Amino acid sequence: MTQTTRPIDPGTGVSAPSGLDRYFRLSERGTSTRTEVLAGFTTFLTMAYIVLVNPAILGQAGMPVAAVAAATCFAAAFGSILMGMVANTPLALAPGMGLNAYFSFTVVQQMGVPWPVALGCVLISGVAFLILTLTGVRQMIVAVIPAHLFAAVAGGIGLFIGFIGLKNAGIIVANPATFVALGDLKAPGAAVALFGLLAIGALSVWNVRGAMLIGIVATTLVGWFAGLVVVSPEPYSLTALTGTAFQLDLAGVFGVGGKHGLGLLEILFVFLFVDLFDNIGTLVAVTKRAGLMDAAGRIPGLNRILMTDAVATIVGALAGTSTVTSYVESAAGVQAGGRTGLTAVVTGVLFLLTMFVAPYAQIVPLAATAPALIIVGGLMLLPITEVAWEDPYSAIPAFLTVAMIPLTFSIANGLAFGITAHAVLKLVRGRITTADWFLLLLAALFVVRFFWMSAAA
Incomplete structure (x- = not known):
């Protein structure tokens, strides 16, 4: 008779683990494999909106x-599959919301930096992130930033994204x-956007998986009937990727420093x-929910996770998109039972298949x-509940961070x-110690930056 089940381990009397089981533990x-596959689909459905939203944002940068x-699609597929295979973590990656807005609206539109040069900056930041991870310098950077500013940055970016959405909708x-x-x-654009807001909101409160993607598709159909869509599709070919792939301008990056002063460093x-810090926050949220964090609150394999993220950003810049980062939507896959990197691999494969219609x-x-x-902007406000708003020591820096990001249109x-x-x-308050030298250095550099901006105005 043909063997259709896994072989029995004579030592335990139970089925021996398959190669997939052993690799992903x-x-x-x-x-189980079935649970991980379903979790991967769930994660994909909750973050697939980025395939539509990211081009809309970066398209405004020309x-x-x-x-x-x-x-x-390519960057999300590469990053997610690499995360699953190397770090064995149910964490999916894609071009980050917030950073794509900064790329398009601040770097390109406000600062006047050509998008190929901006892509060069993304590549260099990815290389720098990799070096900081390999050398351990990232630990020093993380140590000087208090938890309430972690939360405030996330909330401020949420308001920034929401503001851009309201502006784009009219x-x-x-x-x-x-x-x-x-x-x-009553204008067609605003009316259609309000319909989409209602549709996504209703699907979300009904806990429909893929609510955002479904809502975007439904709103696009309404937009067609409202005359907002001019259909001029390009040839159905993956060669579209050549429009941005390897188009970054590294030589021009150093020209930014000469033209904009401290612009390159900023x-x-x-x-x-x-x-x-977006990665740190996402990692804590996802690994804690997945039960992967150890008793001391440490994230197993943190260096592998951060190195994977850095490599994904480098590859994403070469492909032609803004910074690739971990997605908090991965928590949806964890909620569906995902506990290993197989969840991320499945998500990545789905993004790879999506390239054929991208x-x-x-x-x-x-x-x-x-x-x-x-x-998305509204959902990103959740971390600000972690700020001790009754304590001025935490509340004042947190408020300034949250308020100034959207009001100055600059993270x-x-x-x-x-x-x-x-x-x-x-x-x-008298809490400064010799260990805070790096914090004081950062603050001093920011003060110099403020004076420089005032002089240039």
Whole structure:
């Protein structure tokens, strides 16, 4: 008779683990191949919106939308599969929300940096992240940032993303008297975006998996009927990726320093800093929920996880997209039972398959992706509940960080205000020690930056 089951281990009398089981340690972590596959699908459905949203954001920086869509799929597939195979963690990666907005709206549009040069900055930040991880310097950087600023950065980026979504939808418009005002809600773009907001909101409260992706598709259909979509699809080919792949301008990166003064350092710092701390926060949330964190609160294999993220950012920049980072939506897969890297591998394979339709993402109007930005921005506010708002020592730096990111349209400004305020209050309160030299150095550099910006204004 043909053997259809796994061989029996004579020592234990139970089925011996398969190669897949041994590699991903499925039995050891109390899971199965079926559970991991379902968890991978769940993670994919909760974060697949990035295939539509990322091209919409980076497209406003002048990048070819179809190429960015293909690059987004490729970077997410590469990063997720690498994370699963190397770190054996149910953590999926993709171009990060917030950093793509900073890339498009601040670096390219406000600072006037060409997008190939901005991609070069992403690549260098990925290399720097890898070096910091290998040398252990990242531990020194992490140590000077208090927990309440971790939370504040996440919340501030959430408000930033939500504000961009409201602006793209036409729900909020510029006003010379009040800076911003309510737009014309009867206008086709705003009306379609409100429909999308209602659709995604309703699907979310009904706990429908893939609510954002379904909502974006439904809103796009409504946008077609409203005349918001001009269909001009490019050829159905993966060659769309060549529009951004290897188009980064490393030589131009060093020209940024000469043209914009400290602009290069600011761009690199934000890309590096936000990626580093966004990963730490996501790792803590996902691994804790998955029961992978040890008794001392440490994350097993942290260096492998961070190195994987750095390599994914480098590959993403070469493919033609903004910084690749860990996604908190991975928690949805963990909730569905994912406990190993097989979950991330499945998610990555699904992104790889999505590349075959990625070039058609350009037919999705801003009014359809804006509701997703608004919803994602709102969900990112959860960490600010961790701030001790009753304590001025925590509340003042946290508030400045949260407020200045969206109000100045710059993550860098929010970080600068928050870290500087934290250093000053720590000094005033008499808590500064010799171990805080790096914090004081960062604060001093930010003060110099403020004076430089004032002089250049």
